[in-house]
Amino acid sequence: MNRAFNRKKDKSWMHTPEALAKHYIPYNVKFLGNTEVEAPKGTEVVKDAVRKLKFQRHIKKSEGQKTPKVELQISIYGVKVLDLKTKEVLHNCQLHRISFCADDKTDKRIFTFICKDSESNKHLCYVFDSEKCAEEITLTIGQAFDLAYKKFLESGGKDVETRKQIGTLQKRQIQELESENCELKKQLQDLEEQLMIAHVPPAGSIPMKPDSTDVFDMVPFSAVTPLVPVPASNGCPPPPPTTLPPDIRKDLFGAEPFDPFTCGAADFPPDIQSKLDEMQEGFKMGLTLEGTVFSLDPLDSRC
Numbered sequence: 681m682n683r684a685f686n687r688k689k690d691k692s693w694m695h696t697p698e699a700l701a702k703h704y705i706p707y708n709v710k711f712l713g714n715t716e717v718e719a720p721k722g723t724e725v726v727k728d729a730v731r732k733l734k735f736q737r738h739i740k741k742s743e744g745q746k747t748p749k750v751e752l753q754i755s756i757y758g759v760k761v762l763d764l765k766t767k768e769v770l771h772n773c774q775l776h777r778i779s780f781c782a783d784d785k786t787d788k789r790i791f792t793f794i795c796k797d798s799e800s801n802k803h804l805c806y807v808f809d810s811e812k813c814a815e816e817i818t819l820t821i822g823q824a825f826d827l828a829y830k831k832f833l834e835s836g837g838k839d840v841e842t843r844k845q846i847g848t849l850q851k852r853q854i855q856e857l858e859s860e861n862c863e864l865k866k867q868l869q870d871l872e873e874q875l876m877i878a879h880v881p882p883a884g885s886i887p888m889k890p891d892s893t894d895v896f897d898m899v900p901f902s903a904v905t906p907l908v909p910v911p912a913s914n915g916c917p918p919p920p921p922t923t924l925p926p927d928i929r930k931d932l933f934g935a936e937p938f939d940p941f942t943c944g945a946a947d948f949p950p951d952i953q954s955k956l957d958e959m960q961e962g963f964k965m966g967l968t969l970e971g972t973v974f975s976l977d978p979l980d981s982r983c
Contacts, residue, residue: 705754
């Protein structure tokens with residue numbers, strides 16, 4: 681590998697400035713992977729990274745794994761690595777974090793660049809396999825650097841400083857939102873615990889029992905409680921219960937009550953009627969119980 685872009689050299693770039701400043705240049709390549717390197721630049725550093733990733737790729741290929749295809753989007757803001765099918769962003773390498781870019785003259789399919797990771801601050805070397813356009817991709821990244829540097833000089837560094845301030849503000853807002861979210865979760869948990877305590881009866885208390893029912897799941901009938909008529913479904917009150925006159929009331933079995941003293945003489949045979957007359961006469965004369973005479977005749981003064 682013997683090519684690395686240099687801003688000082690006057691190059692005839694392949695793309696218009698508007699294409700990289702307002703849009704991006706796409707390339708479909710294979711992604712061999714990335715690995716950590718000890719230095720931010722250097723040809724030997726890149727060669728060691730390429731050998732390492734090629735060896736790992738051969739092992740994965742022998743296991744039946746294919747080299748993933750990705751899309752590179754190069755602009756003055758950086759290099760994005762997207763999944764070719766889903767267009768999901770796998771890596772977003774900002775341009776000011778890229779410190780070295782080179783292609784291999786011995787293998788025109790391989791090109792690399794070194795980028796400093798924003799989270800771990802480690803230098804990672806990204807290795808790609810293209811179809812004989814490694815030099816073109818390297819020059820495109822070089823042109824993006826050149827345009828970004830010119831824009832930086834024209835703005836007097838204000839553009840980069842503004843981005844840093846916006847990034848710091850966004851991080852602060854994210855931290856405040858996370859803190860507020862944790863506080864809301866804690867309050868919600870406290871409310872749930874209070875509701876659970878409110879539903880638990882105190883120790884020693886007797887739980888309320890529902891009204892007891894009989895074997896048919898009916899409330900027992902009480903003679904003391906008056907029966908209240910239930911209104912009909914149409915809203916009209918039920919008719920009052922019909923009562924029979926005393927002279928035509930019947931007993932439990934539907935028969936008229938039997939009174940031997942009110943029966944007529946024609947209702948019984950003569951012998952039975954005579955017996956009944958004797959019994960009635962005996963009641964009128966009085967009853968004797970343990971030597972004491974009780975009279976039913978008010979004119980009788982014997983007591």
